[in-house]
Amino acid sequence: MPVPDTRRETVLELRVNNHPGVMSHVVGLFARRRYNVEAILCLPVDDGAQSDIWLLVNESDRLSQIISQVEKLADVRTVVRHAEDSCLFAGLRQQMYGGGELKESA
Amino acid sequence: MHHMNGAELTIALLERQGITTISGIPGGTNLPLYTALSHSKRIRHVLARHEQGAGFIAQGMARSTGQAAVCFATSGPGATNLLTAIADAKLDSTPIVCITGQVHSDMIGTDAFQEVDIYGMSIPITKHNFQVRSAAELLEVIPQAFELALSGRPGPVLVDIPKDVQTEILEFADWPVPGQATAIAPCNARALENAARMIAAAKRPILYLGGGVVSADAGDAACTLAENNDIPMVTTMMALGAIRSDHPLNLGMFGMHGSKKTNLLMQEADLLIVAGARFDDRATGKIAEFCPQANVIHIDIDASEIHKLRSAHIGVLGDVGEALTRLNDQLPQQSRPEWIDQAKEARRDTSTVVALTGKDQIRPFELIRDIAKHVGEQAFIATDVGQHQMWTAQHYPFCRSRHWLTSGGLGTMGFGLPTAIGAALANPDNPVVCFSGDGSFLMNIQELATLAQEQLNVKIILLDNQALGLVRQQQSLFYDNRLFASEFANAIDFVAIAKGFGIKAVSLKTNNDSMLAYTLRQPGPCLIHVPIDRREMVFPMVPPGAANTTMLEGECHACA
Missing domain, CATH: 3.40.50.970 (Thiamin diphosphate (ThDP)-binding fold, Pyr/PP domains)
Structure with missing residues (x-):
């Protein structure tokens, strides 16, 4: 039985230049600085010239360091750190899986 | 209107950046670039014998001048051979622009001959990288590559140019402005005031200089701070040369193979003024035991370095030279005679003078x-x-x-x-x-x-x-x-x-x-x-993972 994760979750909201390599720049940074990303959402904005990326991550004392590394990426315009998941990922989970359980596929 | 192909445009843009020497090796996918380069009257090509050599030749030009330098490689093995030199440039904050050929755009992703995803491979070891999708993009990408390589904390940039982009004919009206280092925001005045106050109150301060002092050309400002306030200076390996070895307040290199007395004196410091350095483990030893009594003022151009490995009591974000100069303007002269006596004693360290062989042989x-x-x-x-x-x-x-x-x-x-x-x-x-x-x-x-x-x-x-x-x-x-x-x-x-x-x-x-x-x-x-005798060793030595107070020492035969 998995131990429930009691760590606080945080959502990072990134505005980035939209081009084919930008996701690997962002996600690769978290991977090589051994910081787990729990969930990702990415949508084009500004007629596709930019994208917004939302990352669901666990709080830790290394989060500030990761954020300052993300801010150094040339394609990242802004980083906003939200105190908690403002329904974004919880709502998505509800929408897709209903009540947190994976629906049986037909 | 200007009329040329992507390769000719790339060479023209490099000429406009002031590039006069390019190291590299030609191959299948960068031949258009080489043909364009053969017509250049301003750029000399230096043919390396391995792309890693080309990368380090560019580094030698960049490190010795502070200007961005360029190297060329073809796709596939040419590009992968560059990677070690690029990673090296990243870790030592060296501005190089690496231009790789890539297979035809239509063939990308098909496992074509000499195709590798050098864009993907170089992400972790570049400051930024590009894959160019049209000749028109070169007008933005090349100046931007130089701007990124040179701005703030310098670093390597890779530009991957598919062969069809090199041969694509482009007409354009205006040349872009060459890329150069962007202006650095001034240091926070309150942080500097607090730093000045902390320095004035310190009894045993040490000025810890890193490679950023070389990048910022801030050696003189560091010496002024040290001289006016009786503050001994220590350097990382990267900062050697930033201040003269014979400066009376220079206690030399500390860390794994630093001088013993310098490492020990640092443990007594009540304040570290860290300038353009990043608390590398070869310098600090076991960081939990590094200068345990010291407050830390950390000056760096890279915000992510401040608090990364050692939390700073005062972080000063900005150009190290500007920060030190403004501290010099604020601080009255101050003498610390006892501390300076200890520092002068540390300068008499002989722990590095070690040799197995006698004076008659080469040591x-x-x-x-x-x-x-x-x-x-x-x-x-x-x-x-x-x-x-x-x-x-x-x-x-x-x-x-x-x-x-x-x-x-x-x-x-x-x-x-x-x-x-x-x-x-x-x-x-x-x-x-x-x-x-x-x-x-x-x-x-x-x-x-x-x-x-x-x-x-x-x-x-x-x-x-x-x-x-x-x-x-x-x-x-x-x-x-x-x-x-x-x-x-x-x-x-x-x-x-x-x-x-x-x-x-x-x-x-x-x-x-x-x-x-x-x-x-x-x-x-x-x-x-x-x-030389293979039994010769480098001493003193802090065992990997140990604190800088734990130093193994060697002996010197007839060194007295």
Whole structure:
């Protein structure tokens, strides 16, 4: 039985230049600085010239360091750190899986 | 309207950036670039013999001048061969722009001949990278590549250009403005006031200088702060040369192979003023026990370095030179006589003066000092990685910023020779000395051909112990003296090899200062082969993972 994760979750909201390599720049940074990303959402904005990326991550004392590394990426315009998941990922989970359980596929 | 293909545009944009030398190797996918380059009247091409050599030649130009330098490679193996030099540039914050050919856009993603995803591969080791999708994009990407390489904390940028983009014809009206370093935001005034107050209140402050002081050309400002306020200075390996070795307040290099008294004095500090440094583990030793009593003022241009490994009481974000100059303006003169007496005592450290052999034989530390005497203060000093590098760092009398060229963060064996070639290309009037070891030298020995072709004033001092000396040393000290895979069974005739490449070479088997002086005075390249005892070790040494207070010491035979 998995131990429930009691760590606080945080959502990072990134505005980035939209081009084919930008996701690997962002996600690769978290991977090589051994910081787990729990969930990702990415949508084009500004007629596709930019994208917004939302990352669901666990709080830790290394989060500030990761954020300052993300801010150094040339394609990242802004980083906003939200105190908690403002329904974004919880709502998505509800929408897709209903009540947190994976629906049986037909 | 201007009318040209993408390759011609790339070369024209590089000319407009002020580039005069490009190192590289042509291949299938960068041939349009090479054809365009062959028509350039402003850019000289230096043909390396391996793309890693081309990358380090660019580094030698960049490190010795502070300007961004360019190298070329073709797709696939050409591009992957660059990776080590790029990673090295990233860790030592060196501005290079690497331009790789890529297969035709339509073939990307099809496992085409000599196709690799160099864009994806270089993400973790570049400051930024691009894959160009049209000739028109070059007008933005090339200037941006230079701006990124040079701005803030410098670093490597890779630009991958598919072959069809190189041959695409473009018409355009206006040239873009060449890319250059963007202005740096001024340091926070309140942070500087607080820092000045903390310095004034400190009893035992130390100024800890890193490679950022070299990048920012802030050595003089650091010396002024030290002199006006009786603050001893220590340097990382990367900061050697930023301040003169003979400055009375310079306590030299600290850390794993730093001087013992300097490491011990640092433990007593009540304030560290860290300037352009990043608390690297080779410098700090076990960081939890590094300068435990000290408050920290951390000045850096990279916000992510402040609080990364050691939390700072005051973080100052900005140019190190500006920060130190403004601190100098705010601080009245202050004397700390007792602390300065302790610092002067630390300068009398002899823990690095270690040798197994007697005075009649060649001893590495004496050889290094003798060479410095012969080549003078104008010389650039490149090294490879290993024992010879540490001995040079410990004993060479550094006096100029940017004249010390060494692989710090990545510790890349094979760095020395091509980097020395790059420094000589960028500084044709200065002598260049490359200290190397037999292990390192073999890793880019093919660049002897480049050196012979260019006939540059590079003198290679090859300390040959027929071993991977620093590995052997660690096995000897920390692995029960179980020497495995660290000694070379077969002797190599390096003199014959150098001659085979067309490089003059001599072997220095006994102390012969006049022969050494004569050889160093000759124009053009030369290899000086120096056999040394493989049992020689670099001392003192902090065991990896230990605190800087734990130092193993060696002995010196007849050194008194």
